[in-house]
Amino acid sequence: MYKINLRHTQRFQGIVNAFLKHGFGHILFRLGLTSQTTPKLEGNDMNMQDIGMRLRKTLQDLGPAFIKLGQVASSRRDLIPEQISLELAKLQDHVTPIPYDTVRDIVESELESTLEDLFAYFNKEPLAAASIGQVHVAELHTGEKVAIKVQRPGIRSTIEKDLAILRDLADYLEGNAEWAKSYRLIDMIDEFARSLKDELDYRIEARNCERIAKQFEEDITIHIPAIFPGLSTSKVLTMEMIDGIKVNDLMQLDTKGYDRKVLAARIANSLLHQMFVAGFFHGDPHPGNIYILPGNVVSYLDFGMVGRLSEDMKYHFASLVIHLRSGDTKALLKTFSAMEILSEDTDLRLFKRDIEDLQNRYYDIALTEVSLGEVFLELFQVAYRHHIQVPTEISMLGKAILTSEGLLTELDPDISIMKYVEPFGKQLLAERFAPKRLLEKSWDGMIENLEIISQLPKDLKSIATTIKKGKLQLDINVQQVQIFLNRLDRISNRLSLSIILLSFSILMVGLIVGASIAGQTNMLWNFPVLEIGSIVATLMFLYLIFSIFRSGRM
Structure with a gap:
């Protein structure tokens, strides 16, 4: 049976108890994490959707590190069955707000001054609360409205303990299960840990925000909130308050006279510019992170999760899009080979057959009827069946496209993101061979x-x-x-x-x-x-x- 680090015994037992509570005892026993089994889930309990629901509730009970892990896992359709991924995508934080006195102590300690000296006004009630931090509205003595993100006390040590347990589990599983070794579970947990630790340092989020703001310095249709470096630390982030309409509040957008087709086009072009031109993009463009300002101006918020694409990865993704669209199976296989992700267990003949089947389903279909996000989810599922591990950058890109595509369709039912992607893809190919x-x-x-x-x-x-x-x-x-x-x-x-x-x-x-x-x-x-x-x-x-x-x- 798996032996846990003595420092983490109590937390590990809590994790085991949470999985037992939701009916995963048989799985824990088979993995060697418990010494006795419980009855295996039977009948309807064995369907993937129910397992996904149980897993979602378990991760939600376990707190921020596991919630984030589930949210990341929901984008890995190359590794996780679709029904489970859809359930994990529903993961939300359910937390009690930090008391105002604690918030005050954190802000004053981090910024080394009293709240009264720092702000003309500070709202005691949080605008939003999450597992890592919460946001308060305030006003500077200069009259500027700001949003202040304050990190929960002790959250770093809690998350680091959970990450250490996950790393130990990954090490144990790779040593005892072939599937864990083939999917390089340790590398995946290490990548997840780096990403989550970045989210715990608000200075990194501030730099991400400023980096994306530079991409749109000359574009008045896209607004990125300003950061106040003098009022920001690793645990407190002060930025411009965005007072707009949430992008999925269609009734209010229509009432105020906004042009939804223009908004959809601007969001599509700005996201694809981040991905394929800058190679640095917003990793979580869900409706809560996009607001609309007067003049059909699009404003992005929350840059804790970002994606990066190297020149090679941008080219490979563009190649996948173009070759999928043209139905060139041979070129698709060459792209997968160039990405160096084919495993020694990959049967190229069967892989080619599945790729051809996927392309045949989309052959001669109008662009407006093709969902690029869905196409790539199916491509990830083909990769999963053939033990091909899709690079993290590409899976995050796929998730961002799928998330934004759903939002864009709400704004403009006639939009096709494929029409917007193709010009970027062709430009990348042209630049590659210039x-x-x-x-x-x-x-x-x-x-x-x-x-x-x-x-x-x-x-x-x-x-x-x-x-x-x-x-x-x-x-x-x-x-x-x-x-x-x-x-x-x-x-x-x-x-x-x-x-x-x-x-x-x-x-x-x-x-x-x-x-x-x-x-x-x-x-x-x-x-x-x-x-x-x-x-x-x-x-x-x-x-x-x-x-x-x-x-x-x-």
């Missing part, structure tokens, strides 16, 4: 390969020594041969390109320097040697670039 970008990538590749070549003698000597000692081991997985050959092909192509470029550079420099020293022209038998040589070499270079990219191995 001549300047290709030259930069080729140069980087040449430098990288020159470093590899410089280390080659040392590596060969090391291999020869290993062989002489009889310690060389070969571990070849037949299912991975094609992936290995693809990578080898890519390396050889890039190496060839680098050598040609290097040779061309040395030859041209030598000819120019030689002609300069000798005081000769570039003419040989009345032919402009350097000019013709440069043209020929350039054509060879362009041909190499074309052939490598045509093979899909760059």
Whole structure:
């Protein structure tokens, strides 16, 4: 049976009791977390929706760390069955507000001054209360209205204890269950812990807010609340008070004369700009975090959860969208391969068949009838069946798109987010293959390969020594041969390109320097040697670039 750290015994027992209370005793026993079993859930209790409901109630009872874990898990349709994910998405905080005297003590301690000196007015009643903190409305002596987020006392130690227990459990499960190892449970818990700890530091949220605000400095249709750094710490965050209409309050929007179609378009474009242009986006764009201001201005709130996309991930996601839309199964498989997420257990033939089945369901359907979020949820479910772990960035992106898509459909039933995504995707693909970008990538590749070549003698000597000692081991997985050959092909192509470029550079420099020293022209038998040589070499270079990219191995 699993042994818990002595410091966490009491909390661990509370966690076990919560799962037992909601009927998960049999599962705990099978995982080795309890010494005795309870009757297995039977009949209707075995359906996924009921299990999801029980799990949601359990996590809600266990507090903030487990509530957040459930909310994150609800977006992982590649790992969690759909019915359970839908139940986990309903997780909400049900907490008692922090008493005003405690709030006052925290604010004054953090900001090192009295409440009266800091604010002209401070509302004792919270505007909103959650498991990590609560928000109060106040007014500065300068007359500006502000919203002050105050962190609950002792919440950090509570969450850190729960995270330590989750990390120990993940370590235990990876050592005793193949499914936990195949899904890299430890890595998932570590990623979740980093994200949650960031939410506990309000200075990080303030930086996230300011970073997204810079994306829209020139766009008067999007408003991000201003942060007051002098009145903010890791436990207190003071920002501009947004006095608008919640985006899903359709009746009030219509009464005030707002244009819902314009609002939907602005939200779609601003979110996709964050994702595909800036690569840094609001990770939880639900209705409570989006308000509408006069002039159809969209304002985003709460930047505790953000997503990041590297240049490669932006390109991969754009490729998935374009290839899904065009029905190019072969290109889709290449994209999954390039993302390096195919596991050794993946049967490529069956995976290709399931991808084709998915595309056939959406073939020749009008864009207005296609839900991009739903398409990607189905794609995640296909990945789940084939033991493919979707990167966290992509799953968060999928969740953000699904959340915003539901909101956009409420505002404008005729909207199709696919229509808004496609131009961004095509722009990303065009930028990826722009001549300047290709030259930069080729140069980087040449430098990288020159470093590899410089280390080659040392590596060969090391291999020869290993062989002489009889310690060389070969571990070849037949299912991975094609992936290995693809990578080898890519390396050889890039190496060839680098050598040609290097040779061309040395030859041209030598000819120019030689002609300069000798005081000769570039003419040989009345032919402009350097000019013709440069043209020929350039054509060879362009041909190499074309052939490598045509093979899909760059």
